[in-house]
Amino acid sequence: MTAPPTLETQAPPPPMDSVGFLRWTWRQLTSMRTALILLFALAVASIPGSILPQRGNNPLLVDEWLEEQPTIGPILDRLGFFDVFGAPWFAAVYLLLFISLIGCVLPRVGVHWRAMRSQPPIAPKNLSRLQAFAETTTALTPTQVVDNANDYLRKNRWRVRTGVTDSQVWVSAEKGYLRETGNLVFHLALVLILAAVAIGGLFGWRGNVIVKEGNGFSNTLTQYDAWGGGRLASADTIPPFAFTLEDFAVEFGRSEAERGSPRLFEATVEVQREPGGPINPDLIEVNHPLTVAGAKIFLVGHGYAPTFIVRDSSGATVLDDAVVFLPQDGNFTSTGVIKVPDSTPQLGFQGIFLPTSAIDDIRGPHSIFPDADDPSVFLSAWEGDLGLDSGIPQSIYTLKTDNMEQIGLRALVPGQTWVFGQGEIEFTGWQRWASFQIAFDPGKEAALAAAVLATLGLTVSLFTRRRRVWVKARVAPNGSTLVESAGLSKSEAGDVSEDVRDLLEASEGIDRR
């Protein structure tokens, strides 16, 4: 900053006429104190978003919360507390902060531009009153002293101005303009970050999909289990690529200390980057997403899909498929539902899949290791109407048993068949599935570039000291030359005493640098 630490006193009262009032408001908004308060306000406004569950991250938890808190839940919901970072009041705080920032920084750009092109100010009358001061006498003439000082300062890249006032020759010099440059770059880069985030928010999209081993995925909206996009993203803006999950490898720690913790996830895929294009193998790992047509495919989860064959009472196969079960705990105790609409009557099964089976009185059937060392399923069979024709979309993970009747329960290991009156179900084995998040954010490169720029500007600014120094020389009554040198730090916490000492020595002709 050019100005020394601001000396704002108590704010003057607002003038009454409207132009004056507007100007007053603008000045208040762009003052340092307002910036300070808005920074705090933004920090405080973020807190509820870190304590309450948020729709964007965890919609299920939000629903649970609302169920448990029927009185204040809906009020908080209406006020946007479950979507804090999209709430209008949150936006109001950061938009005000950025308006304040732009209003504050743009004028400073002009001021700084002029300061960089103008000369340092002339030497003050009384140097000994300044922050750091030193004096000496020498046999050199005042002109020699000033020439020495001038050479030294220019060599060390100070901006120098010389002059003569009242028979004293003086040098005035300034250094550290980069401090303000860095500061301005930093603040303006923050605006760029905001813009890049906004672009990503408007044009970006992301979706989640579960793909079983051996199955494919093609990038259209209907294939996603969940998809969300910005206001300007739509079905026809997403690139038409496709991939097949050939194999999904996992490994879990087996030593005592690391039992069950994941060691490796690796999805082998065959990717077709555009319709009709070549199909190439590739690998997707955690931390190693695959980039296709600007979108990134991330591996985010995995689980088991037990395979079943269901036959009706005539022996005809009515279902032969791998069914996605969702993991419920770290050992992949998984639950899922098998729906068989093509049999008469319709059949439905609720199932628990255990990769490594155990059973006890308290927890019932559960898995004790995440890998499939000793798999089994527990099935509960139902017959009746699955309710698929009611027109209300159903989750594939729940069975509506309102119009169904339970037939029985059974545990099966791979290869076993359960024959019941209306047919039979064979548990043939299991596959793995992987879930992918596919994300497209056109603003992220710009956001990164702006963030790097901000950090550079900030670092330059905080590590540069802006300071002024002066040398004055005049002939003393005894004929020798009296040399005075002084300095002033223009930045926080600056110490210019060393600069002053070096300058004085240089003026005497002792150049240590």
Place this chain on the structure above:
Amino acid sequence: MTTAESMGLAEASNAAIYATMVTLTIAMILFAASFASGRRPASAKAHVQVASGSGSVAVLDRPESKSANDPGRKLANVAMSLTWLATGLLTVALVLRGIWAGRVPWGNMYEFSISSAWGVLVVFLVMSLRRDLRWLGLFVVAPALLTLGLAVTVLYTEAAQLVPALKSYWLVIHVSAAIICAGAFTVAASSAALSLVQSRRERSGREWHGPMAQVPSAEKLQTFTSRIIAFAFPLWTFSVIAGAIWAENAWGRYWGWDPKETWALITWLVYAAYLHARSTAGWRGDKASWIAILGLVTFLINYFGVNIFVNSLHSYAGL
């Protein structure tokens, strides 16, 4: 590596931690004794003289040094040496832990805590190379020791390999920056707290006696605090950006308002507010010092609060 060999490494690492704690405890007691005995017969007037600095070059950081054979000073010198020793031992402990686990020793809260204690000590010692910081020793060694104590009693975990989400060199960059920041923010908060005490004392206008007499003036403490924060803030900015890059690689978004990320931003905002306060009339003094303390509080909330109480993507850091 055989199991026996690797158990040996783990035990050696733990032993080095305990040795560190013993050494630090002695250092803390000596620092405390030195602090309590430190009486400088200088009066407030002497300070004014230094500051006006007419005819000579003003000296900034160093408080008037006490005579060399002052017993308090000797104690502090021994304490400084012990702090160096303890930091060396802690470094050994971290390296052994890292070799044992076959990765950087920042995989869980236990390891991050001992690394943070290391960060506090290193920041303090590096700064002490250029200025006399014996007066600060007690207020740096105590939090470091507390952190280590918490780590070994509450947070201890057997070393495990990193879960795949943590395997990234961005982790190394992100966390190493955060560890140095933890150290710097702690030292800054200690000095800010001291400046608050000092400033109250100065306002009371009483004579300069008692332990606080050896501590620099409130204004110098504030300057010291702001220098540390001016160093740590860009580093924290960098650490947050590295974290965002890591998150982008692991989860497909660079910023998702996960509680951990949110609190990192809150910390960042508070320190930005601090830097602004230092340039705002009426805020540069005690108010800025309070903000520096608040900054550390938000950092700790992020570390303990979010890891333990909040359901966050980052909570896998294992208790």
